[in-house]
Structure formats: C-alpha cells, structure tokens
Amino acid sequence: MEFFLVILLLLSLIGLSSLINHFIPYIPVPIIQIALGVTLATLPLGIQIPMEPELFFILFIAPLLFHDGRHVSRHALWKLRKPILLLALGLVFVTVFAIGNLIHWLIPTIPLAASFALAAILSPTDVVAVGSISSRVKIPKRIMHVLEGEGLMNDASGLVAFKFALAASVTGAFSLAQASWSFLVISIGGFLGGVILAILIIQLKTSIRRLGMEDVTIHMLIQLLTPFVIFYIVEHLHLSGILSVVAAGIVYTIHQDRSRVPVGQLQLVSQSTWTVLIYILNGLVFVLLGLQIPRVASEIFKDPSFNNWQVTSYILILWAALILLRFLWISATWRWGWLDKKQPQTNSVRAISILTLSGVRGAVTLAGAFTIPYVIAGGSPFPERSLIIFIAAGVILVTLIAASVFLPLLSRTEKENSEKLKEEMERTARLRTLEAAIHSVEESLTDENRGAAVSVITAYNTIRNEVSEKSSEQVKLEESEVRLKALEAEVRYYENLKRTGKIDRDTANLIEEHIQRRRLAQTNRMQYRSLFIWTLFKRSLLSFVKLFTPKHKERRKNRRLQTKKLIKLKVNMAKAAIHYLKNHITPENKHIYLGVIGEYNRLIMTFKLAKKSEESIHHAQMKRELQIKAFQAERDEIQHLYEEGDVTNDILRDIRKQINIREAYWMEETSVQSQ
Numbered sequence: 232m233e234f235f236l237v238i239l240l241l242l243s244l245i246g247l248s249s250l251i252n253h254f255i256p257y258i259p260v261p262i263i264q265i266a267l268g269v270t271l272a273t274l275p276l277g278i279q280i281p282m283e284p285e286l287f288f289i290l291f292i293a294p295l296l297f298h299d300g301r302h303v304s305r306h307a308l309w310k311l312r313k314p315i316l317l318l319a320l321g322l323v324f325v326t327v328f329a330i331g332n333l334i335h336w337l338i339p340t341i342p343l344a345a346s347f348a349l350a351a352i353l354s355p356t357d358v359v360a361v362g363s364i365s366s367r368v369k370i371p372k373r374i375m376h377v378l379e380g381e382g383l384m385n386d387a388s389g390l391v392a393f394k395f396a397l398a399a400s401v402t403g404a405f406s407l408a409q410a411s412w413s414f415l416v417i418s419i420g421g422f423l424g425g426v427i428l429a430i431l432i433i434q435l436k437t438s439i440r441r442l443g444m445e446d447v448t449i450h451m452l453i454q455l456l457t458p459f460v461i462f463y464i465v466e467h468l469h470l471s472g473i474l475s476v477v478a479a480g481i482v483y484t485i486h487q488d489r490s491r492v493p494v495g496q497l498q499l500v501s502q503s504t505w506t507v508l509i510y511i512l513n514g515l516v517f518v519l520l521g522l523q524i525p526r527v528a529s530e531i532f533k534d535p536s537f538n539n540w541q542v543t544s545y546i547l548i549l550w551a552a553l554i555l556l557r558f559l560w561i562s563a564t565w566r567w568g569w570l571d572k573k574q575p576q577t578n579s580v581r582a583i584s585i586l587t588l589s590g591v592r593g594a595v596t597l598a599g600a601f602t603i604p605y606v607i608a609g610g611s612p613f614p615e616r617s618l619i620i621f622i623a624a625g626v627i628l629v630t631l632i633a634a635s636v637f638l639p640l641l642s643r644t645e646k647e648n649s650e651k652l653k654e655e656m657e658r659t660a661r662l663r664t665l666e667a668a669i670h671s672v673e674e675s676l677t678d679e680n681r682g683a684a685v686s687v688i689t690a691y692n693t694i695r696n697e698v699s700e701k702s703s704e705q706v707k708l709e710e711s712e713v714r715l716k717a718l719e720a721e722v723r724y725y726e727n728l729k730r731t732g733k734i735d736r737d738t739a740n741l742i743e744e745h746i747q748r749r750r751l752a753q754t755n756r757m758q759y760r761s762l763f764i765w766t767l768f769k770r771s772l773l774s775f776v777k778l779f780t781p782k783h784k785e786r787r788k789n790r791r792l793q794t795k796k797l798i799k800l801k802v803n804m805a806k807a808a809i810h811y812l813k814n815h816i817t818p819e820n821k822h823i824y825l826g827v828i829g830e831y832n833r834l835i836m837t838f839k840l841a842k843k844s845e846e847s848i849h850h851a852q853m854k855r856e857l858q859i860k861a862f863q864a865e866r867d868e869i870q871h872l873y874e875e876g877d878v879t880n881d882i883l884r885d886i887r888k889q890i891n892i893r894e895a896y897w898m899e900e901t902s903v904q905s906q
Contacts, residue, residue, distance in 0.1 A: 242511065248267055269525055280522055288473075295512055299477070302480075327351045330350035341618070351393035354392070356590045357382060357594060400614075422475065424470055426478045432461075516593070546622055561583050585638065588641065596626070596627055597620075657882045665865070672857050683853040683854035718749050720807050724804050728800075745801070862894055
C-alpha cells in the first residue's frame with residue numbers, strides 16, 4: 232500500500248509541474264519537476280526510492296528512446312549523418328580523453344580510469360531534456376534535427392566508453408584494441424538486433440491480423456511491450472540496448488509509412504496512448520532525479536574530508552570545460568564546412584552557440600553514475616564513488632539551468648526586438664486567439680444551440696475585424712487609463728446615491744462586486760481570474776440551492792425585481808461615465824474616448840435588451856456556456872503561442888489583459904440575466 236501511495240504522489244507531482252509551468256512558462260518543466268522531487272525528498276515523509284540503474288534503463292530509457300526513434304526525421308538523420316556522427320562519436324571520445332584528464336588533474340583522489348568513466352558518463356546529451364526545452368524555444372529545424380540525432384546516438388557511444396573505463400577502474404586492465412573492437416560489435420550488433428527484432432514483431436502483428444484479429448487492444452499491447460522486450464533481449468546478449476530501441480522505432484515508422492492496411496483507429500489509439508505514457512515517463516525521470524539529489528548531496532556535505540565550496544566549484548569548472556570543448560569542437564567542424572555549408576557566415580556564431588548550450592545532460596548520465604560499483608577488485612571501496620555521483624547530478628542541473636536561461640535569448644533574432652515586428656506579432660497572436668475561440672464554438676455547434684453559437688461567433692467576427700487595425704503600446708496604455716477614469720466616474724455616481732440612501736444593501740453589494748471586477752480586469756490579472764472563478768462557482772451553487780428551497784417562485788419574483796433595479800442603476804452608471812468622457816474629449820484624445828464611449832453604448836444596449844427579456848433563459852444559458860468555452864480557448868491559444876516562442880512575455884500579458892477586460896464587460900452583460 233505504501234508503494235502505491237508513493238506512485239500516486241509522484242504522478243500528482245507530475246500534474247502539479249504542468250500546472251506550475253502554465254503560470255511560469257519561462258521555467259522548463261524538467262527543472263520544475265526536479266525541484267518538486269528535491270522538495271519531496273527533504274520533507275519528513277520517509278520517502279526513499281533506491282535507484283536501480285538496470286531497471287531504470289529498461290523502464291524509462293527504453294520506451295522514451297523508442298518513441299523518439301519513431302518520430303525522428305529519417306530523411307534529416309541521413310542528410311545530417313556527418314554532423315551527427317561528429318557529435319555522437321567524435322565529440323564523445325574527445326570529451327572522454329580531455330575531460331577525463333582534467334578531472335584527474337583537478338581531483339587527484341579520483342584515479343585516471345575512474346576519471347575517464349566520469350567523463351564518459353558526462354558525454355551523452357539527453358534528447359528528452361533537449362526536447363522539453365526546445366518546446367518553448369524557437370530553435371532552427373536543422374539544428375534541432377542534429378541535436379535529436381546526437382541525443383539518440385551518443386547514449387550508446389558514451390555508455391560503451393563508460394563501461395570500458397569502469398572495467399579498467401575495477402580490474403586495473405585495459406586494452407585499446409579490444410575496446411575499439413568491442414565498441415563496434417556492441418554498437419552495430421545492437422542496431423541490427425533492434426532492426427531484426429522489430430521486423431519479427433511486425434511479422435507477428437501481421438500474422439495476427441491475417442487470422443482475423445483486428446482488435447486494437449491486442450495490437451496496442453504488442454506495440455507497448457516492444458521497446459521493453461527488445462531492450463531486454465539485446466542487453467542480455469551484451470549489445471547496445473539503447474541503439475536497439477532507437478532502430479526499432481525507426482523500423483516501426485518505416486513499416487507504418489509503407490503499410491497499405493487501414494489502421495486509422497489503431498493510429499489514433501496509439502497516438503493518444505503514447506502521448507500519455509511519454510508524458511508520465513518524462514515526468515517520472517526528472518522527479519526521480521530530484522529525489523536522488525538530496526541523498527547524494529548529503530553524503531558529500533556531511534563528509535568532513537570534502538570542502539563544500541570546493542566540491543561545488545568542481546561542478547562549475549567541469550560544466551565550463553564541457554561547454555568550451557563542445558563549442559571549440561563544433562566551431563572547428565563548422566569551419567571545415569561539415570555541419571552546414573549553406574549556413575550564412577553571419578549566423579554561424581549564433582547557431583554554434585545554440586548547438587553548444589543545447590548539450591543538456593539528463594537521465595542517462597545519472598542512471599549510469601549509479602551503476603558504479605561500491606567496491607573494486609580485491610574488495611576495496613570504489614574511489615570517490617559518492618563524489619562522482621554528486622558531480623554528475625550537479626552537471627545535469629547546471630546544464631539544464633544554463634540552457635533554460637540562455638537558449639531563449641540566443642534563439643531570438645535581432646528583428647524580433649524591433650517595434651514594428653512586435654506589433655505585427657501581437658496582431659497575429661490576437662487573430663490566432665480569436666480564431667481559436669471561434670473554432671471552439673464551432674466544434675460545440677449543435678441544432679439546439681445553433682442560435683446562441685451564431686451570436687457568439689458574430690461577436691468574435693466583429694472583434695476580429697477591429698483587430699485588423701494595428702494599435703501601438705502607447706494607444707493601448709491610454710485606452711486603459713481612460714477606462715479607469717470612466718470607471719471612477721461610475722463609482723462617484725454610485726457613492727453619491729449610497730450616501731443619500733437611495734440604494735438598498737443587496738443592490739449595493741452587487742454593484743460593489745461589479746466595480747471590483749471591472750477594476751481588477753484593468754489592474755491585476757491574477758486577482759481578477761480568482762474573483763471570476765469564485766463568482767461563477769458562487770452563482771452555480773446558489774442556483775442549485777435555490778431549486779430545493781421553499782417559496783422558490785416567490786424568491787424568483789423578488790429576484791426579477793432586484794434585477795430590474797440593478798439594470799437601471801448600471802445603465803445610469805454607464806451614462807454617468809459617458810457624460811464624464813464627453814466632457815473631457817479633446818482633439819488629441821478624440822479617437823480613444825469615442826472608442827470607450829462606444830463600449831459603454833453597447834453595454835447599455837445589452838442591458839436594455841436583457842430588461843425586455845428578448846432572449847429566453849435557455850438560450851442565454853447556452854450562450855454563456857459557449858462564451859466561457861471561447862474565453863478559455865483564447866487563453867489556451869495564447870499560452871500555446873508563448874510556449875512555442877511565437878510571442879514574447881509582454882505580448883502574453885497584454886493579450887491576457889485584453890481578454891480579461893472583454894470578459895469583465897461580458898460578465899456584466901450576463902450577470903443581470905442570472906440574478
């Protein structure tokens with residue numbers, strides 16, 4: 232039962248990380264998940280999950296790399312084979328030699344063979360971590376293909392080098408000729424093993440289909456088991472299980488592209504299943520990484536033989552050395568024209584810098600570090616095992632943080648900082664959000680709600696036509712100030728009536744809630760959203776409770792009388808705002824003031840229509856539901872655009888504020904119908 236609760240808690244943390252990332256999207260999900268893992272490990276809950284590397288590889292790495300192999304561009308892998316091999320093979324072996332010697336010179340207590348082992352396990356980049364960061368950074372496609380290919384291939388080369396260096400550390404014996412031959416056998420054998428086993432599994436699925444078994448569940452189960460079975464068999468043969476699942480993923484995709492069998496339902500189920508599975512596995516990898524960090528760090532910080540600041544400096548020095556070596560290696564290959572002969576020279580430094588910082592270390596590095604044995608031949612403790620694991624975990628964190636901070640800066644072009652392009656970016660984003668809202672309403676269209684849907688869509692089309700006209704930051708700022716001044720005029724009118732005792736307590740409470748919503752929509756987005764959600768919840772709860780209360784008809788009659796008074800008061804407040812605006816119009820601010828006056832006139836017209844009860848209650852309810860869905864679609868779309876790097880943080884905040892303002896006006900229009 233305790234194990235189940237731990238798993239449930241870990242899955243909850245994964246969901247929480249996505250929620251946190253929604254509000255602070257500039258922090259990548261992996262870092263949030265690591266932080267949550269660290270927090271969970273430091274709480275006095277007694278949760279400790281021992282890292283079993285063999286289980287970790289087959290449970291997490293195998294399906295993740297199989298999935299990446301299925302989705303990587305085969306054409307790009309072949310076209311970019313030279314730069315990928317230069318990074319996945321050449322840079323790995325250069326890193327092992329150069330960084331290994333640096334580690335031994337920097338920390339003499341770590342023997343040379345163990346230093347090579349640490350350098351080897353630090354050499355592979357993590358395609359999962361790179362993918363998580365690149366999801367919100369606009370990295371050029373060519374560079375992204377190189378990074379994906381490197382991440383898929385260098386795991387094998389780095390782990391093979393690590394195993395040989397580790398064997399040399401344990402036994403004290405090493406043969407370069409034997410290591411080179413074994414590397415070729417393990418790599419090529421692992422790749423071919425994955426291809427052969429994938430073909431056999433595909434033939435099994437074909438045979439099952441020929442028997443008349445088109446059950447999607449069976450075929451999906453075979454597909455899910457494929458990476459685990461292939462990885463286990465190939466590793467049992469002492470070949471590269473990592474390359475085998477990558478190869479199997481590529482074979483699966485080739486077969487799917489060439490297959491003439493209609494498998495539309497299977498593809499749909501497969502996509503949905505793998506999306507959920509990869510989301511969970513990705514999250515678990517980094518949460519588990521966070522869980523391990525406090526335990527590893529405590530072993531170092533509590534050991535009196537280590538100077539804490541000095542140990543931390545080791546991590547920073549090795550990270551800087553890895554970055555410098557990667558930069559120099561890519562620069563050299565770029566100069567020789569091996570990476571991209573067509574790349575303009577002016578962009579080469581930026582592209583090289585992106586490739587350099589994208590060399591993020593991750594799960595493979597930590598899992599490999601935990602495979603280091605506790606003792607060597609003769610029974611002596613493995614030298615500085617805890618320090619090696621601590622350095623590996625530290626380098627993972629630093630590479631993730633550095634990439635998260637600097638990649639968004641490097642991925643922006645100079646043009647993106649220009650005011651003209653910023654305005655065009657915002658206009659495009661606003662149109663995209665409005666189109667997303669219209670699309671969400673169209674998807675919900677039925678014969679029953681057709682009239683309400685057409686009404687909502689018509690309103691959005693009107694806004695979309697208005698957005699076609701560009702407006703500067705200064706104009707939007709002035710509009711916001713004018714709306715606040717008009718709202719203050721409403722407040723003065725209301726307070727004057729309240730002082731003279733012309734407003735009862737219930738009406739006063741509703742009006743003050745109305746004023747608060749309008750003000751927060753202009754000034755405080757977070758408080759406005761909280762108030763909006765609470766208002767919707769309160770109205771729904773009151774409506775539900777009133778259905779079961781006695782004298783429901785009498786209460787409803789009183790509520791209608793209250794609504795009429797409220798409508799009349801809001802109309803008069805709007806007129807007071809219009810009166811104030813007309814008295815302060817000047818030739819310089821005429822276009823802004825007239826725009827806000829137009830908003831008030833439309834609001835008054837809506838109130839009058841509600842007073843006449845031209846729309847049925849059922850129609851109004853359907854319209855409210857569609858409008859709420861449309862607002863959410865707008866917010867989802869602008870969030871998606873920001874995460875994809877298509878808009879800046881300033882534009883994100885500005886469009887959210889505009890949505891809040893329109894939502895506030897809409898709430899006033901609908902509140903009179905729900906009182």
